[in-house]
Amino acid sequence: MSAREALLRVDNxxxxxxxxxxxxxxVDGVSYEVGPGSTxxxxxESGSGKSVSxxxxxxxxxxxxxxxxxxILFEGRDLLTLPDDELRQIRGDDIAMIFQDPLSSLHPFxxxxxxxxxxxxxxxxxxxAAARDRAIDLxxxxxxxxxxxxxxxxxxxxxxxxRQRAMIAMALANEPKLLIADEPTTALxxxxxxxxLALLEGLQQRLGMAIIIITHDLGVVAEIADEIGVMYAGxxxxxxxxxxxxxxxxxxxxxxLLKSIPRLDTPRTEDLVPISGRPPSLINRPSGCHFHxxxxxVLDSHKRxxxxxxxxxxxxxxxxxxxxxxEVRKQVWQGxxxxxxxxxxxxxxxKKPAPAEVVATVPPATEIGP
Amino acid sequence: MTDKGKPLVEVRNLVKxxxxxxxxxxxxxxxxxxxxxxxTFDVLAGETxxxxxETGCGKSTTARLIVRLLxxxxxxxxxxxxxxxxxxxxxxxxLRRDMQMIFQDPYSSLNPRKTIGSIIxxxxxxxxxxxxxxxxxxxxxxxxxMVGLNxxxxxxxxxxxxxxxRQRIGxxxxxxxxxxxxxxxxxxxxLDVSIQAQVLNLLRKLQADLGLTVIFIAHDLSVVRHMxxxxxxxxxxxxxxxxxxESLYGFPRHxxxxxxxxxxxxxxxxxxxxxxxxLTGDVPSPANPPPGCRFHTRCPKAQHLCxxxxxxxxxxSGGTLAACHFPxxxxxxxxxxxxxxxxxxxxx
Numbered sequence: 066m067s068a069r070e071a072l073l074r075v076d077n078x079x080x081x082x083x084x085x086x087x088x089x090x091x092v093d094g095v096s097y098e099v100g101p102g103s104t105x106x107x108x109x110e111s112g113s114g115k116s117v118s119x120x121x122x123x124x125x126x127x128x129x130x131x132x133x134x135x136x137i138l139f140e141g142r143d144l145l146t147l148p149d150d151e152l153r154q155i156r157g158d159d160i161a162m163i164f165q166d167p168l169s170s171l172h173p174f175x176x177x178x179x180x181x182x183x184x185x186x187x188x189x190x191x192x193x194a195a196a197r198d199r200a201i202d203l204x205x206x207x208x209x210x211x212x213x214x215x216x217x218x219x220x221x222x223x224x225x226x227x228r229q230r231a232m233i234a235m236a237l238a239n240e241p242k243l244l245i246a247d248e249p250t251t252a253l254x255x256x257x258x259x260x261x262l263a264l265l266e267g268l269q270q271r272l273g274m275a276i277i278i279i280t281h282d283l284g285v286v287a288e289i290a291d292e293i294g295v296m297y298a299g300x301x302x303x304x305x306x307x308x309x310x311x312x313x314x315x316x317x318x319x320x321x322l323l324k325s326i327p328r329l330d331t332p333r334t335e336d337l338v339p340i341s342g343r344p345p346s347l348i349n350r351p352s353g354c355h356f357h358x359x360x361x362x363v364l365d366s367h368k369r370x371x372x373x374x375x376x377x378x379x380x381x382x383x384x385x386x387x388x389x390x391x392e393v394r395k396q397v398w399q400g401x402x403x404x405x406x407x408x409x410x411x412x413x414x415x416k417k418p419a420p421a422e423v424v425a426t427v428p429p430a431t432e433i434g435p
Numbered sequence: 436m437t438d439k440g441k442p443l444v445e446v447r448n449l450v451k452x453x454x455x456x457x458x459x460x461x462x463x464x465x466x467x468x469x470x471x472x473x474x475t476f477d478v479l480a481g482e483t484x485x486x487x488x489e490t491g492c493g494k495s496t497t498a499r500l501i502v503r504l505l506x507x508x509x510x511x512x513x514x515x516x517x518x519x520x521x522x523x524x525x526x527x528x529x530l531r532r533d534m535q536m537i538f539q540d541p542y543s544s545l546n547p548r549k550t551i552g553s554i555i556x557x558x559x560x561x562x563x564x565x566x567x568x569x570x571x572x573x574x575x576x577x578x579x580x581m582v583g584l585n586x587x588x589x590x591x592x593x594x595x596x597x598x599x600x601r602q603r604i605g606x607x608x609x610x611x612x613x614x615x616x617x618x619x620x621x622x623x624x625x626l627d628v629s630i631q632a633q634v635l636n637l638l639r640k641l642q643a644d645l646g647l648t649v650i651f652i653a654h655d656l657s658v659v660r661h662m663x664x665x666x667x668x669x670x671x672x673x674x675x676x677x678x679x680x681e682s683l684y685g686f687p688r689h690x691x692x693x694x695x696x697x698x699x700x701x702x703x704x705x706x707x708x709x710x711x712x713x714l715t716g717d718v719p720s721p722a723n724p725p726p727g728c729r730f731h732t733r734c735p736k737a738q739h740l741c742x743x744x745x746x747x748x749x750x751x752s753g754g755t756l757a758a759c760h761f762p763x764x765x766x767x768x769x770x771x772x773x774x775x776x777x778x779x780x781x782x783x
Contacts, residue, residue, distance in 0.1 A: 110627040210716070224717045225490070254489040254654060256714045259698035263713055281628050284657075284700025288707060307704050325632035327661035328702060329684060330775040336639070337661070339632035343597045 071098035071138075072275050073122075073243055078135035080114070080121050087348040091117040093299035094135075096374075099243065104269065104276040106290030106307070108283060108322070110344050114299040115279045119245045121145075123162060124152045139243070158188040161236035165248035167228035171220040177204075177231050178216030184238035203234040207264060226257035233264065240272055247279045262289055283322060287311060295319050298345050298355040301374060305383040315377055315385035315394050317360045320401055335404060354388065361407035362389060362397065362414045389414065442477035442513075443616060443648045444501060449474045449510035451496050455722060468722045470496040472672035473510070475748070478616070483642065483649040485663030485680075487656060487695070489718055492669040494652050498618045501650065502534045503527065514616070532562060535609035539621035541601035545593040551604050552589035555579065558611040578607040582637060599630035606637065610645070617642075618650045623658065635662060656699050660684050668692050671721050671729045674748060678755035684776060688751045688762040690734045693771040706775035728760065736761050 080092040092114040099105045109115045120126045122137050122144055137144040139160065144152065156162075164170045172180060181200035185191065191199070197216070204212035207230040220228060229249065236244055246265065250258040266289060269276055278289060286293050286307065293310045295303040295318065303316040314320055321340035342359040345351050351358050353368040360367070372386040387394065393413055400410045452467035471493040478484045486494040499505040501512050503519060511518045519530055538544040545554055555575045556565075565571040576586035582603040593601055602622060609617060619638065623631040639662065642649055653659050659666055666683045668676040668691065676689040687693045694714045701707040714733050719725050725732050731741035740760055748758040769777045 110629060226717055255656065255698040255700075256489060256694060257717075258700070259711055260713055260715075262700070263711060282700060283628075283702040287702045287704045288700050311702065311704050321629060323702065325629055326702060327632075327635070327657045328775070329657050329660060329696075329699060329773060330706070331661070333661060333680070336636050337632035339636060340629035341633075343599065343630065344627065 070100065072101045072140065073099040073277075074136070074138040075118070075122070076136040076138065078118060078121065078137060079133065080117050080126060081132040082126075083130040083132065084348075089347045090299050090350060091347055092121065095296075095299075095301050097294055097301065097304065099275045099277060101242065101275055102269070102273045103292065104278060104290045106286030106293040107277065107279045107296060108281065108286055108293060109296035110281060112344050112347065113296040114347070115296045116247050118296075119162070119247055119277060119279055122245065123156050123160060124149065154188070157184055157236075157241075158239045159241055160243045160245065161239070161241040162245040162247065163229075163232045163236045163249050165251050167225065167232045167252065168220065170232055171228060173220055176217050176219055177223065178218075181216075181231070181235055181238060184235050188239050199238070200234075203238060204231070206237065206268070207231070207234045208260075209234075225253055226260060229253060229257075229261055230264070233261070233268075237268065237272070241274055243275045243277070244269075245277045245279070248281070249278065250285060251280065251282070258285070265289065283326060295322070298350060299347060300355065300386065301384075302356065302387070303385045304374070305380075305385075309380070309383050313395070314398060315383065315391075316356075316387050317362055317389075317397075318356050320398060321359075324401055338401070338407060354386070361411060362393075364388070364414065441480050443480040443515060444478040444650075445511075445513040445516075446474060446476050446478075446497075446501065447511040447513070449497065449500055449512060450508045451493075451500055451505060452508045466722055468720075469672050469724060470721060471500065472721075472724075474669075474672070474674055476667055476674060476677055478648060478650060479665075480615075480648050481646055482664040483651050483662055485659040485666040486650065486652045486669060487654060487659050487666060488669035489654065491671075491718065491721060493672040493721070494669050495620050497669070498536070498620055498650055498652055502536050502616075502618050503530070504536070528562070532558075532612045533614050534616040534618065535612065535614040537602070537605050537609050537617065537619040537622045540625050541598050541605055542625070544605055545601055547593055550590050550592055551579075551584075551596070554593070554604060555607045555611060558608060562612060564612070574611070575607075578611055581610070581641070582607045583633075597630070598626050599633050602626060602634050603637065606634075606641070610641065613645075614647070616648045616650070618652075620652045621654070622651075624653065624655065631658075638662070656684075656695060668695065671719060671724050673729060673758065674756075675730065675759070676755065676757045677748065678753075678757075682753050682755045684772075686753070686755070686765065686768050687771070688755050688757040688768070689730075689759045690736050690763060691730050692757075693763050693768060694733075696773070696776070697771040699773065701773045701775060703775060707773055710770065712771050728758070736763075736767075 075095060075097050078092055078095045082089040082091055095118055107115045121133055133145055178200045181203055182196040185196040185199050201212045201216050204215055209215050209227055209230055250261050280286060290307050293307050294301045297318050303319050324338040325340055340359055345355060353370055354372050357363045357367045367388050372388045374384045374386045377383040377385055378391050396413050397410045449471055450473055451471040452469055454464045455466040456462040457465045474497060488494045500507050507520050512520050522530055552575055555578055556571050559565040559571055565574055579586045584603050623634050651662050660680055663680055665679050667674050670691050676692045687696055694712055697712040716733055719732060727742040727744055728746050731737040746758045746760045748756045751757045751762050
């Protein structure tokens with residue numbers, strides 16, 4: 066993606082929630098860019114901070130007990146420092162969001178058409194009649210049959226897929242430049258999911274908007290995203306083009322995600338390779354690399370040193386936060402692809418960097434320093 | 436243990452209609468949701484039978500009818516050759532020892548006020564087994580060990596465990612009485628991706644070790660393929676295709692199965708779908724299903740006959756049963772399968 070003409074640039078974003086139990090480090094130094102018309106997929110488990118980073122963009126996490134730092138530049142303007150009323154003008158106009166649960170995101174009391182009209186009237190100086198026409202057009206655009214009649218229906222009269230379409234219609238009301246889709250298909254059946262993804266892709270081509278899609282489903286991002294960021298414990302641990310993430314992933318967590326889901330073409334005799342343990346608490350995070358308690362390839366130094374997101378040598382734009390050497394990573398992934406287990410592959414880590422380990426243990430003080 | 440390969444459960448013309456009523460005091464029946472409508476299949480001893488379908492297709496209702504959590508409107512469920520739909524009292528209670536269930540939501544299916552030791556021991560108490568405290572505790576700890584929980588956590592409460600661990604507690608409870616049949620209703624769909632694999636591997640291992648027969652219900656077709664020997668596809672209360680896993684995923688015959696496989700997102704940008712075949716519209720209401728073949732309103736191959744005559748579930752080839760007048764051809768199936776499954780690329 067061309068970083069220079071980025072539509073959105075998130076720069077070292079940090080979001081902390083101060084709770085009675087302690088400080089929740091929900092987002093911890095996340096950076097990415099989204100170019101006009103491109104699609105970024107953010108993948109991670111529950112509690113990895115993927116939704117919070119998106120909500121923060123729209124000012125939806127603002128509050129007394131929230132501390133936000135970093136920058137979110139949208140067309141050069143920093144959304145984090147924008148006053149509420151200016152942000153409100155961008156929200157729903159240039160940047161729109163669709164949420165996971167379409168039933169709780171629509172007001173049950175008002176007709177779908179009215180809720181769509183509201184989105185238009187909020188940002189455009191048009192008559193109610195014109196807004197209503199726009200609402201009908203929008204319903205037609207997202208493929209709701211018989212929009213002239215459906216515009217007067219209530220949300221409960223819509224099926225799950227239709228509600229999600231209505232949500233998308235509402236998000237598109239003002240032709241946003243950026244659409245944030247937070248688990249847009251998780252509550253839907255596969256056939257409806259496929260319809261919604263196809264709809265999003267079609268609309269993106271027609272309207273040229275950029276999309277950030279947040280999901281835990283690697284299948285969904287494989288289909289729709291140009292670039293993928295993998296989040297773990299509030300950080301992006303790997304970022305690359307979609308093809309690279311699937312063809313030569315670099316982070317042990319990404320390997321874990323790819324190997325723990327059954328695919329339609331994995332031999333049935335092969336066992337899945339689960340990631341051991343569970344996602345960490347964001348209040349008391351593990352030392353060093355946050356993934357180390359679950360990582361099968363952990364070395365002693367990984368427990369102390371926090372890895373930086375760095376470019377994979379020779380792979381422009383492929384960033385990873387892992388302290389294994391590129392050579393070892395390549396061999397481990399090849400081994401995993403060939404059906405070897407992490408336990409068998411552990412030897413590669415122990416053997417290969419042995420000389421490097423000696424070097425590393427000689428000056429331990431300097432290593433902890435930075 | 437029953438002989439492998441013989442039917443353990445035989446479901447015959449099973450029907451479940453939920454009445455729709457109107458009126459407050461004098462309730463009148465004005466219709467019925469035909470949740471399960473004339474379903475017939477066998478579950479063979481030692482196999483895993485998958486049931487897939489979209490929300491509201493009747494897959495969970497079918498499972499609940501088999502374990503008698505719901506009463507059938509009509510039809511038979513035979514367990515080891517005996518019809519169980521009419522069983523009552525002590526007979527029914529004895530039957531419960533042989534069939535157990537794992538539920539979808541590990542958060543609401545465990546009593547938060549009980550320790551997990553007493554949750555897993557509950558089946559022993561109900562059936563009056565292992566009366567001495569010490570023996571019971573020993574059995575429970577063995578079970579905990581078997582499902583990969585630390586037996587020392589006997590006195591902890593459900594909230595102290597993660598979703599994956601809670602699902603293991605549910606599995607331990609279900610296995611306490613040594614059932615012959617285990618019904619798993621969406622056992623992993625509430626779990627995080629990295630945790631799903633732990634539970635799926637556990638279920639596969641336990642089945643191999645204990646020779647269990649499993650009915651596995653899920654909406655995720657990749658998970659079902661991984662877990663199941665045979666798969667039944669349901670659509671609005673009917674089985675539309677029933678086939679061994681390899682056949683179903685290699686050569687789907689019912690256009691609905693084809694559409695489902697065409698819709699599965701493939702975590703592989705290269706091996707994904709060349710062309711998606713999208714279904715249009717929504718699933719019709721099971722209260723008022725379309726006449727003839729229920730899929731004809733959304734089927735790309737539908738012809739006049741389909742709206743008039745309901746196709747029976749018949750053998751189409753290679754052990755695949757499908758209820759379709761015009762089953763998919765090899766080419767049509769290939770065009771629907773994602774590239775990683777399709778045989779079209781293979782040298783002719």
